[in-house]
Amino acid sequence: MVRSGELSSRLLALQYGADLVWGPETVDRSMIGTTRKANEHLSTIDFTRLPSHGSKDPRKDQKESLIYRLHPEKEGKRLIFQIGTSDPERAVQAARIVAADVAGIDVNAGCPKPFSTSGGMGAALLQTPDKLCSILEALVKEISMEFEIGISVKIRLLETAELTEVLVRKLCATGITGLTVHCRTTPMRPREKAIRGQLKMIAKICRENGVACLMNGDVENRAQAEKLITEFGVDGAMIATAAETNSSCFRNEVDGGAAPWNEVVEQYIKTALEVENRFGNTKYLLNHLIPGKQPVYREVTTSKSYLQVCQMLKLEHLETKAKEIDEKLGITPETQSQGRRGKKNKSAMAAGGNQAKIRSIETDEKKGLSERGVQNQAVVTVDI
Template identity: 65%
Template sequence: MATAEETAAAVMTATTTATATATAASTVTPSTPTPAPTPAAATATDDAPTPAAPPRVPIPPRGVDYRGKLVLAPMVRSGELPSRLLALHYGADLVWGPETVDHSLIGASRRINPRTGMVEYTRQPSHSYSASAGPDHDPSAPLESVIYRLDPVREAGKLIFQLGTSDPARAVAAARLVAPDVAGIDVNAGCPKPFSVSGGMGAALLRTPDKLAAILAALAREIPRDFGIAVSVKIRLLETAAETEALVRRLVATGIAGLTVHCRTPPMRPREPAIRGQLRMVARLCREAGVACLMNGDVEGRDQAAALVREFGVDGAMIATAAERNPSCFRAAADGGLAPWPEAVERYLRLAMEVENKIANTKFLLTQMIPGKAPVYREVHRCKSYTDLVRALGHADQLGAMARETDRVLGLGEFEVRREPKQKAQQQKQQQKQQNGDGGDQQQPSKKRKREEPEDSERERERERERERERENAANEAGKQVTELAEPAPAVAPATVAV
């Protein structure tokens, strides 16, 4: 009889064959993975008792089962929409979006981009200088920043939304906003970076298991019931197997349907090899609770992932760094294996322009995919528009018109709308008020300016003291008896210096 891990490996291997046709197309066509064989049907006889099936947390109607899947990891800069679409093109079964913090999502607006058809969650930035505007932007309308973008067609049933949170009620409120557009909600309890742990999120939740369990229980209680999608969590290993075991037992009892374990502890960096000594134990605990278990950490491609699934008894695998370098790692060797980097780069550039991706993010991903020794690497770094990029990469003939239109929409290159720096604009506004005779409410110097000009302020105070001494000396020459010595005036703040 086939074991659970053999079944998962068989599904993953079967999926590689199904991707051969999909990778030949320029767009992703959703496909149904080959169903896992039923072990009982192959081996049971009329006389032999049918063994009890292992428990499984029910998968909601719109949800997805992580078993037998090879998926794209959540990555802050490398998990934006064009990266996810390229991973799907090359055979990824599911894709995780970048972690999005609940505070950012709550209060955001949902819109359909009329040019691209993409779903975009937007909000007004903290100040107008953090958002860009093309020439078509209405100056009377507030600028908006896109905080999350998804493809409702090519990502349908395949996108898992990763949530950064540290509060059960806030987690549920944020998940409710995006749940209709995604196939699952995943809680980030593994990211060790300061921007995540500083708010009690990410890996900080590993040290507050009560809070983490409460967040997962709240989500698992409401989101599957109201939206028909499942809830999962991504964690890291703790220092000892006993600590990890206690944590996993607690989490799989909250009602989640999936758990991904990154085989590194929070202090470990990506350059350090993954440690898999606790992986079999985590997989066993998940299996006993009916929760799908994915492994993450130094997974390089589909063929290696299938071998790791068989070796450690997990249900599937997640790829991060290797997909950042070349998303064709999701393609099995039998289906073509790794694509040459120029091919992957051209496909990525097309997708980035299709969805109006931010130029800074596009450049970052290109510099991950292009070898550092390639002559074009430095040229890409210098590019400031999509037109520059297609020229540098030698695709001006095929993609030049598309790049120019993207630049026009995003206000890049020749279409850039230059705005004066914020500080200069404030100075001009103050000067205008003074010219109009309304200079009473003068701005206090900023702390930054005070730090930058301490020497200038001190010299001005010294000159004022010198003028005061000169006036006193003139009075003495007139014959007045001076009873008080001329002493330097005490230092005063720059804002109160008489000019």
């Protein structure tokens, strides 16, 4: 789900009980050539690069593009870097750049969007299983052993249970530590009901090979996830759309369960301001977090700055910070009057940047995938 998981979204999910967070499908080519920088002001690690279309005149200052941002203290070893790739060598090259800062590397072999499949990545890899296996084997050999982190893969169901079984057995033989199955086939849309009939078979194969098995598809909250884990014998469950709508779906019932939308929105804005999240992305998420029937929803859709949003939502205590961040991001009255004229949505570019999908996995000892065997029962995995 592109754009639904910038750093601010991941941190909010962790605040509400997510145990691990997955980054976005970041294409290998977009990471290769980046520079790792410690952002002392934000306490983050930023991976940046000069735009490929920019001026090559060394006398001209060029603004670097932020490709990926992570917060080592708040997410650090609970963050899985999700890579979009179709080549073993590039996958290793890109993974090595970020491997020391994350808990694991996850290969996306389930995204059905054209920007991914047209490059032979995402769900297209399901049609080239030998290539997918070679990518995983390379990452296990070159990255997992060197950095002592886990390698995992996310897939979709194939046309028949027999084909899915063959694929899962091949993938488990590569040395991966985790496998996530989105319980839909590639052509299926999110509105179509998830198919769970193959889950027990997939979980059994994973268990036999010491691979953590995670499920995805139509999981609404932690309580439901726990029930599904018990029913199908998987190690974890993902939440996607529900998490995009209300990140407090990660919370246990004993901690209050789902929080009111206005509480979640306030916490999200606070977090977005703390990490100086791009306003366009923050606005996109707010349009999901604020119920469409609320009068303020339409107002926020027209907003052009953090300050305007805080005023619309009557968050007076955040207005000073909002104004400060607007200035840092270059949002001025002049830019607001220009609106979005001439701007294009860059979020699909390489599915990269610091967008993310959020998931959580909980084990008895809160271990990462690289430390987990099937003996460590996972409770829930969340993906937005």
